[in-house]
Amino acid sequence: MALHSSDIRDLERLAIAPTYARPGMRQGIPKHELPPEGMDPRVAYRLLHDELMLDGNARQNLATFVTTYMDEEADRLFAESSDKNMIDKDEYPQTAAIEGRCVSILSALWHSPDHETATGTSTTGSSEAVMLAGLALKWRWRQRREAAGLSADRPNLVMGINVQVVWEKFCRYWDVEPRYAPIEEGRLQLNAEEALKLCDENTIGVVAILGSTFDGSYEPVKEIAAALDDLATSGGPDIPVHVDGASGGFIAPFLDPDLEWDFRVPRVHSINASGHKYGLVYPGVGWVIWRTPEDLPEDLVFHVNYLGGDMPTFALNFSRPGAQVIAQYYNFIRLGFEGYREIQQACRDAAMYTSQQVAAMGPYELLSDGSQLPVFLFRLKPDVSNYTVYDVSAKMRERGWQVPAYSLPDALTDVSGLRVVVRNGFGRDMADLFLDDLRAATAYLEALPARLPPDPSHTPSFSH
Numbered sequence: 298m299a300l301h302s303s304d305i306r307d308l309e310r311l312a313i314a315p316t317y318a319r320p321g322m323r324q325g326i327p328k329h330e331l332p333p334e335g336m337d338p339r340v341a342y343r344l345l346h347d348e349l350m351l352d353g354n355a356r357q358n359l360a361t362f363v364t365t366y367m368d369e370e371a372d373r374l375f376a377e378s379s380d381k382n383m384i385d386k387d388e389y390p391q392t393a394a395i396e397g398r399c400v401s402i403l404s405a406l407w408h409s410p411d412h413e414t415a416t417g418t419s420t421t422g423s424s425e426a427v428m429l430a431g432l433a434l435k436w437r438w439r440q441r442r443e444a445a446g447l448s449a450d451r452p453n454l455v456m457g458i459n460v461q462v463v464w465e466k467f468c469r470y471w472d473v474e475p476r477y478a479p480i481e482e483g484r485l486q487l488n489a490e491e492a493l494k495l496c497d498e499n500t501i502g503v504v505a506i507l508g509s510t511f512d513g514s515y516e517p518v519k520e521i522a523a524a525l526d527d528l529a530t531s532g533g534p535d536i537p538v539h540v541d542g543a544s545g546g547f548i549a550p551f552l553d554p555d556l557e558w559d560f561r562v563p564r565v566h567s568i569n570a571s572g573h574k575y576g577l578v579y580p581g582v583g584w585v586i587w588r589t590p591e592d593l594p595e596d597l598v599f600h601v602n603y604l605g606g607d608m609p610t611f612a613l614n615f616s617r618p619g620a621q622v623i624a625q626y627y628n629f630i631r632l633g634f635e636g637y638r639e640i641q642q643a644c645r646d647a648a649m650y651t652s653q654q655v656a657a658m659g660p661y662e663l664l665s666d667g668s669q670l671p672v673f674l675f676r677l678k679p680d681v682s683n684y685t686v687y688d689v690s691a692k693m694r695e696r697g698w699q700v701p702a703y704s705l706p707d708a709l710t711d712v713s714g715l716r717v718v719v720r721n722g723f724g725r726d727m728a729d730l731f732l733d734d735l736r737a738a739t740a741y742l743e744a745l746p747a748r749l750p751p752d753p754s755h756t757p758s759f760s761h
């Protein structure tokens with residue numbers, strides 16, 4: 298009897314020896330091959346959980362525009378609906394209805410004249426939304442050209458060189474010539490004059506960005522549209538505007554209600570926004586809305602019936618998660634207009650406070666101050682020669698802060714800056730912690746007796 302129980306104790310001792318104290322987990326698994334056998338789910342969870350600790354801390358990530366915080370209730374809904382496929386509209390009719398309600402809400406928020414028949418869809422993000430909006434522009438242009446008996450083989454799209462990379466992708470994937478207007482010192486956005494210079498009868502549209510990825514500034518949508526109105530009334534081509542409101546589509550309606558950038562401007566035919574940026578949802582949701590149903594050519598819409606019922610779809614993906622769309626609607630009803638306004642105002646206040654403090658440190662100058670998107674870009678003054686913005690970025694990383702340093706696009710590639718994106722959750726306390734660390738990093742770099750050698754591992758560009 299005594300012998301028997303000591304055997305069990307020995308066995309128990311052996312069993313707790315392997316990693317994570319789970320029986321049978323004595324051996325590692327191949328990293329790049331499918332393991333021949335499975336493992337205890339708790340061990341699989343632990344392995345991944347621990348490896349992911351090496352990712353940056355989302356709250357200190359000042360590089361991303363994408364949401365890193367949601368309510369616990371939203372987390373719960375997200376987990377509960379993670380098995381829903383957005384495309385299965387017959388199987389999940391309520392998810393489909395919720396998507397429709399979100400489209401109506403955004404269509405009204407952006408002042409569509411026809412929001413009763415709101416036309417739009419959720420997407421995986423602004424990138425897919427941009428592809429769909431761009432395709433609609435191309436189709437409508439081609440229909441107009443063919444109806445007039447004119448050639449339709451050389452479409453072009455006009456935008457600022459500061460566009461996000463997705464527009465470059467759109468042009469390459471769909472065979473459209475990109476026409477980029479230059480930026481210059483003191484003007485980091487597209488303006489009406491530069492846009493007009495590039496337009497001709499083959500221009501499918503002009504893209505204006507509400508909230509440039511580079512510095513958070515708004516492009517002058519109304520002025521660009523007015524210049525295109527003049528072009529059309531003087532006998533030139535009639536060119537629609539698409540607004541890339543990836544970030545600003547969820548900022549301007551709440552903080553700048555008098556700014557006319559949306560469907561109040563008659564020339565604006567479509568708008569995209571990222572639900573997962575200032576729409577305050579975890580990654581994977583975007584939106585595209587057309588001014589009226591006529592702005593979306595019918596032959597771009599597919600009707601699928603094998604899941605039961607008739608299901609119109611205009612999307613690049615077929616299957617895609619529904620949880621983010623549900624989380625978007627959760628935010629709409631949980632926060633309401635006033636809740637969104639308060640959060641976005643808090644972000645703008647924190648961005649402007651932080652940018653002013655950065656400017657007051659001495660070596661830095663602001664290229665934008667957070668008064669449009671809650672985002673600011675700053676660079677080193679010309680007399681700083683012992684270190685670069687890349688050194689500041691690397692030094693801040695030692696304290697966990699992720700602040701990207703990058704050079705501006707063509708014409709200003711010799712200008713490099715650091716960008717801070719303020720999101721929900723970056724309040725005054727976080728701002729002060731960040732500023733303390735930036736002051737300490739700057740003091741260290743300022744005290745260097747000589748120029749830092751270049752870091753061979755550093756790449757001086759940042760992919761937008």
Ligand SMILES: Cc1ncc(COP(=O)(O)O)c(C=O)c1O
Nearest residue numbers: 422423424461463510541543571
């Ligand atoms: C202006 C702009 N357009 C489009 C995109 C692409 O958006 P998403 O990441 O939602 O695909 C971004 C992303 O930063 C952006 O800033």
